[in-house]
Amino acid sequence: xxxxxxxxxxxxxxxxxxxxxxxxxxxxxxxxxxxxxxxxxxxxxxxxxxxxxxxxxxxxxxxxxxxxxxxxxxxxxxxxxxxxxxxxxxxxxxxxxxxxxxxxxxxxxxxxxxxxxxxxxxxxxxxxxxxxxxxxxxxxxxxxxxxxxxxxxxxxxxxxxxxxxxxxxxxxxxxxxxxxxxxxxxxxxxxxxxxxxxxxxxxxxxxxxxxxxxxxxxxxxxxxxxxxxxxxxxxxxxxxxxxxxx
Amino acid sequence: xxxxxxxxxxxxxxxxxxxxxxxxxxxxxxxxxxxxxxxxxxxxxxxxxxxxxxxxxxxxxxxxxxxxxxxxxxxxxxxxxxxxxxxxxxxxxxxxxxxxxxxxxxxxxxxxxxxxxxxxxxxxxxxxxxxxxxxxxxxxxxxxxxxxxxxxxxxxxxxxxxxxxxxxxxxxxxxxxxxxxxxxxxxxxxxxxxxxxxxxxxxxxxxxxxxxxxxxxxxxxxxxxxxxxxxxxxxxxxxxxxxxxx
Amino acid sequence: xxxxxxxxxxxxxxxxxxxxxxxxxxxxxxxxxxxxxxxxxxxxxxxxxxxxxxxxxxxxxxxxxxxxxxxxxxxxxxxxxxxxxxxxxxxxxxxxxxxxxxxxxxxxxxxxxxxxxxxxxxxxxxxxxxxxxxxxxxxxxxxxxxxxxxxxxxxxxxxxxxxxxxxxxxxxxxxxxxxxxxxxxxxxxxxxxxxxxxxxxxxxxxxxxxxxxxxxxxxxxxxxxxxxxxxxxxxxxxxxxxxxxx
Numbered sequence: 001x002x003x004x005x006x007x008x009x010x011x012x013x014x015x016x017x018x019x020x021x022x023x024x025x026x027x028x029x030x031x032x033x034x035x036x037x038x039x040x041x042x043x044x045x046x047x048x049x050x051x052x053x054x055x056x057x058x059x060x061x062x063x064x065x066x067x068x069x070x071x072x073x074x075x076x077x078x079x080x081x082x083x084x085x086x087x088x089x090x091x092x093x094x095x096x097x098x099x100x101x102x103x104x105x106x107x108x109x110x111x112x113x114x115x116x117x118x119x120x121x122x123x124x125x126x127x128x129x130x131x132x133x134x135x136x137x138x139x140x141x142x143x144x145x146x147x148x149x150x151x152x153x154x155x156x157x158x159x160x161x162x163x164x165x166x167x168x169x170x171x172x173x174x175x176x177x178x179x180x181x182x183x184x185x186x187x188x189x190x191x192x193x194x195x196x197x198x199x200x201x202x203x204x205x206x207x208x209x210x211x212x213x214x215x216x217x218x219x220x221x222x223x224x225x226x227x228x229x230x231x232x233x234x235x236x237x238x239x240x241x242x243x244x245x246x
Numbered sequence: 247x248x249x250x251x252x253x254x255x256x257x258x259x260x261x262x263x264x265x266x267x268x269x270x271x272x273x274x275x276x277x278x279x280x281x282x283x284x285x286x287x288x289x290x291x292x293x294x295x296x297x298x299x300x301x302x303x304x305x306x307x308x309x310x311x312x313x314x315x316x317x318x319x320x321x322x323x324x325x326x327x328x329x330x331x332x333x334x335x336x337x338x339x340x341x342x343x344x345x346x347x348x349x350x351x352x353x354x355x356x357x358x359x360x361x362x363x364x365x366x367x368x369x370x371x372x373x374x375x376x377x378x379x380x381x382x383x384x385x386x387x388x389x390x391x392x393x394x395x396x397x398x399x400x401x402x403x404x405x406x407x408x409x410x411x412x413x414x415x416x417x418x419x420x421x422x423x424x425x426x427x428x429x430x431x432x433x434x435x436x437x438x439x440x441x442x443x444x445x446x447x448x449x450x451x452x453x454x455x456x457x458x459x460x461x462x463x464x465x466x467x468x469x470x471x472x473x474x475x476x477x478x479x480x481x482x483x484x485x486x487x488x489x490x491x492x
Numbered sequence: 493x494x495x496x497x498x499x500x501x502x503x504x505x506x507x508x509x510x511x512x513x514x515x516x517x518x519x520x521x522x523x524x525x526x527x528x529x530x531x532x533x534x535x536x537x538x539x540x541x542x543x544x545x546x547x548x549x550x551x552x553x554x555x556x557x558x559x560x561x562x563x564x565x566x567x568x569x570x571x572x573x574x575x576x577x578x579x580x581x582x583x584x585x586x587x588x589x590x591x592x593x594x595x596x597x598x599x600x601x602x603x604x605x606x607x608x609x610x611x612x613x614x615x616x617x618x619x620x621x622x623x624x625x626x627x628x629x630x631x632x633x634x635x636x637x638x639x640x641x642x643x644x645x646x647x648x649x650x651x652x653x654x655x656x657x658x659x660x661x662x663x664x665x666x667x668x669x670x671x672x673x674x675x676x677x678x679x680x681x682x683x684x685x686x687x688x689x690x691x692x693x694x695x696x697x698x699x700x701x702x703x704x705x706x707x708x709x710x711x712x713x714x715x716x717x718x719x720x721x722x723x724x725x726x727x728x729x730x731x732x733x734x735x736x737x738x
Contacts, residue, residue: 002261003285010259010287013502015494024418024471039495039613041502052471055449116449118461121285172516203547203608215610225516225544248507249531256505256533270664270717298717301695362695364707367531 001049001125004111008129017046020171024052026150028236030080031167031178035216037067037081046081047128048072049120060104060123061144063087063095064137071104071128073119076150093149105141155179162242164219169235173227176220177240181213184242191241192221193232247295247371250357254375263292266417270298272396274482276326277413277424281462283313283327292327293374294318295366306350306369307390309333309341310383317350317374319365322396339395351387401425408488410465412438415481419473422466423486427459430488437487438467439478493541493617496603500621509538512663516544518642520728522572523659523670527708529559529573538573539620540564541612552596552615553636555579555587556629563596563620565611568642585641597633647671652736656711658684658728665719668712669732673705676734683733684713685724 002014017036021029029050037046044067051058051073059074065087070078082088087099095101104110104123109130114122127140155164155178164179175192184190190197190211201210204222209231214220219240221228229235248260263282267275275296283292290313297304297319305320311333316324328334333345341347350356350369355376360368373386401410401424410425421438430436436443436457447456450468455477460466465486467474475481494506509528513521521542529538536559543550543565551566557579562570574580579591587593596602596615601622606614619632647656647670656671667684676682682689682703693702696714701723706712711732713720721727 001285003282003287003290006259006261007285007287013498013506014259014261015498015506036495039493039499041495041499044495052450115461117458121461204544212609215607215613247531249528249533249536252505252507253531253533260505260507299697302697361707363704367707 001047001121004121004125005129008126009132012129012132015040021050022236024050025236026050026052026075026077028168029077030150031176031216033070033077034080034084037070038084040068042067044068045128045132046070047120047124048077049124050077051075051119054119055116058148059144060119060127061101061147062104062127062131062137062140063099063101063147065099069128069131069137071124071131074144074148076148079147079149082147088147091149093147095145095147100137101144101147102137103141103144106139109135109140155183157183160244164240164242166221166234166236166238166240167218169229172222173229173231174214174220174222175228175232175234175238175240176214176216176218179219179240179242181217181219184213184219185244187245189243189245190219190221191243193234193238195232197221247293247367250367250371251375254372255378258375258378261286267296268482270296271482272296272298272321272323274414275323276396277422277462279316279323280326280330283316284330286314288313290314291374291378292316293366293370294323295370296323297321297365300365301362304394305390306365306373307347307393308350308373308377308383308386309345309347309393311345315374315377315383317370317377320390320394322394325393325395328393334393336400337395339393341391341393346383347390347393348383349387349390352385355381355386401429403429406490410486410488412467412480412482412484412486413464415475418468419475419477420460420466420468421474421478421480421484421486422460422462422464425465425486425488427463427465430459430465431490433491435489435491436465436467437489439480439484441478443467493539493613496613496617497621500618501624504621504624507532513542514728516542517728518542518544518567518569520660521569522642523668523708525562525569526572526576529562530576532560534559536560537620537624538562539612539616540569541616542569543567543611546611547608550640551636552611552619553593553639554596554619554623554629554632555591555593555639557591561620561623561629563616563623566636566640568640571639571641574639580639583641585639587637587639592629593636593639594629595633595636598631601627601632647675649675654734656732656734658713658726658730658732659710661721661727664714665721665723666706666712666714667720667724667726667730667732668706668708668710671711671732671734673709673711676705676711677736679737681735681737682711682713683735685726685730687724689713 018032061074062071065085083090109127111122155162164177166175167178168176186200197211201212223231264278307320308317311331329336355373357368401408410423412421413424414422432446443457447458469477510524553566554563557577575582601619603614647654656669658667659670660668678692689703693704
């Protein structure tokens, strides 16, 4: 993919956001994109290749929003960063004012031959490189008004209790949930893996096993100088329950 | 190595093709080079550091072909991409018209002190950086007319039956063989790990365990949303047999 | 972090030195920095994010020395490269003539909001990017005369016997010690993991299990075409004893 990109746009900076997404995990890809994209300069073109449906009828798409472009499959993994950027409606996937999406249809922007198994190299990379050199979104293909929304894995709240899920395990073994830190009060009880943690801490150093709001703004479970994933034997998908104290 | 390169050629783009080659596996390195190099722009300089013989009498070499340069050890790992580029004869390793090879001998192009264990940093990286800045191949050292050819692992065909091998397992667990897709008919029977698969499919989604022609143009064995390597408990070196139906 | 860097300094080259440091291992980080930094061009800005104390009272610092800058936490991981560059005193951590250090205090050089858990992204990356664009060290914060020195893990020598430790296991399984090659004579006996090796070899090819001076200038234990770490079942921290023959 990088060879294709620098063949078309020799002067671009290429940054690898992550090679750590569990194979074909759309929810984890969405989380990583949402965490990383706000830190890139305006005008960046982001390419997503978490693409379990490559070669099927899922659409290849390109989306323009206020900070730049995202190119990849219409499988839901772009929804979290685009919702956070107020470019897409979280419930319906509708494109909001100020943003635009297109099907990738113009074969002149793709590689001459396109495989059925590696659209990253043959379709997404060349289209992204051409957007980076100034080709307008309108040349990519017909406009799309609505993106595919992934089956919801958002936290559910009722009666002072919020049920969320672990959506990412980082390389330190910290368990990162889909629960926004702004929705958790500092004194809440947090249950995970049969344990109950009382209240949030500020940094990784304070306690053996602890809950904190991490650098992505989400509720995380961490172990001081160790791996929470190993200690609790938990991973992506595990339930986390937050109870606000009365 | 990157520090050495940007010290000599500050404006080059450096791309990591792969850090996933099994330690010192020359055949896998050759496969990855052959898969990736055609996608890089003309004039690229490629450096190979799969070098089990570092410090012995294997030659450090540089090769110029129509698309650019390859720098590394003369241990056979450059043969697949150079054969595919019609720069080297597959059987004899002879350099073909339009290409040229040189031993790396000119100490002025290397680092001042060279270790016996890391020629990548001390010899290949500085020579590659200098080729990228326009130093001609003729300054590198005496010409070489023939490269070392690896012990053949090419598929063998007889009586409608082709016997090949798995040469790479990608990060999804897909088993990639050395059998070119152009030599397999869509209705062939494919045996691997005690199973027989009837015919090729087009994409990863169609069946549980399936054979397809992957993005590298080779016959691959894949599992829908899973790992064929795990399911079959197979890896690099496993045999694959293709029988054309009568 | 890379998004933050290119937002501030779009034209810099970003090189990943290592993502292989064992989680939060300051000694291994120091070893890798010392091994890699001499190969980078003068004026490079290096960022260290091995930071087990993030969010506690350890200082964020920036150091200028003859070859460029190092930015990161004052936790000892910068000491080995700075001692090797004669910028810091190994025993006391005092900054030596020609070098300078500063606390990172100027909030205008940081991101607008700084998390307590990811100073790499919010403090070190933006300060490094600004140093790369020419902001002087004096704008970063008050000068610091002395850095934190890590608990000593230097080898100890007495009566012709040197006791050192393994400080890094590379991806081939080579065990790399903290013993400088210049202090080991070619005929010394080397004990590790219950085995005694007689004398040094020059390259990885010569013997099954062997001691050699590797590309970092340190004593290493290697296995021909295999992993010394696996064969001996040893890792970072293991003892190595060198006895000079009488």
